[in-house]
Amino acid sequence: MVDRSKETLEEKKARVQKIIERLRQVYPEAKCALNFSDxxxxxxxxxxxxxxxxxxxxxxxxxxxxxxxxxxxxxxxxxxxxxxxxxxxxxxxxxxxxxxxxxxxxxxxxxxxxxxxxxxxxxxxxxxxxxxxxxxxxAYCKNEGIVVDTHVKRLASRLGLSDNSNPDKIEQDLMRLVPQEQWTLFGHLLIWHGRYVCQARKPKCGDCVIQDLCPSAE
DNA sequence: CTCCCGATAT
DNA sequence: ATATCAGGAG
CATH class of the missing domain: 1.10.340.30 (Hypothetical protein; domain 2)
Incomplete structure (x- = not known):
């Protein structure tokens, strides 16, 4: 599917844009799932x-x-x-x-x-x-970084977007691949996808809309 | 790296 | 029984 060994930075950025576009279609409602008012x-x-x-x-x-x-x-x-x-x-x-x-x-x-x-x-x-x-x-609508939680960490690895295990380094890798205006959106999309499809234990590759963009797909 | 915490899924 | 769940501190 995806041969990551000979993928240039520009090709990887293009792949990330495809990933974002597809996940946007599937999770148009993706946002912070925590309830808050301030x-x-x-x-x-x-x-x-x-x-x-x-x-x-x-x-x-x-x-x-x-x-x-x-x-x-x-x-x-x-x-x-x-x-x-x-x-x-x-x-x-x-x-x-x-x-x-x-x-x-x-x-x-x-x-x-x-x-x-x-x-x-x-x-x-x-x-x-x-x-x-x-x-x-x-809360402040600022794109100062990318949320790297357990879902983003797992998906960044599976999607071949970072080889690091340290969350701060993963964030740096992702910030190079994603335009700043999409940083918050990107986090929400990966978290939604990680929660419902690309789960930790048993990823549902058969139901995944970015299977052809994923080097780990089965 | 370990520890902190307990409910739930596998 | 064991892994996992929007991590961070020591």
Whole structure:
């Protein structure tokens, strides 16, 4: 199907455009699956989404966002109480510790608001480039990077778009292949496709619309 | 690299 | 039984 050994950079960029066009047709609704109504809610939901399905996060945040309406609310709450409020999302001790420290830092360093730059976001506790990219792309409509989560990591590898295993290096590889204005869209499309077709355990290559563009297709 | 967390799918 | 789920810190 795809002989990647003798594919030039330009050919690979063209293949990426075909991938984007096809996935756009299949997933016109692809967007952030986490429910939120402001940057703080999205930041919190994204931290909770680590090693947890979006569906479960959305269940927890219904009540969480009614109780915690500002950075101050996270900064003030007793750690044990916050742990119980987010327990079903897993890693609840680490996440609760991050959220409380995050709330405190937002209050002391950013006037209680979520910053809108990569530099400031990744300095926040529990926030790496993946989480920062989700907030920048979906709450602030900025294409400062590409979200590399478990789905994007897996699909970038299977599609032969990166040979690296480090998420930051994968992101750099992808940013060279995708025009900046498509960075956020690209992440959503790969995540949708990874969730429904190109699954981790048993990819449904028979149902895949980019099978002929994939060096790993069976 | 390991650890953190537990529900669900295979 | 084991792998996986919109990761990040030590």
């Amino acid at each position: 940057p703080l809610e999205l930041l919190v939901a994204t931290i909770l989404s680590a090693q947890c399905t979006d569906e479960r996060v959305n269940q927890v945040t219904v009540e969480l966002f009614q109780k915690y309406r500002s950075a101050e609310d996270y900064a003030r709450v007793e750690l044990a109480e916050l742990e119980e409020d987010i327990r079903p999302t897993g890693f609840f001790r680490n996440k609760a510790r991050s959220l409380k420290a995050l709330g405190q830092m937002l209050v002391t360093e950013h006037g209680g608001k979520v910053p809108d730059t990569m530099e400031a976001l990744v300095k926040l506790p529990g926030v790496g480039r993946k989480t920062a990219n989700v907030v920048l792309g979906n």
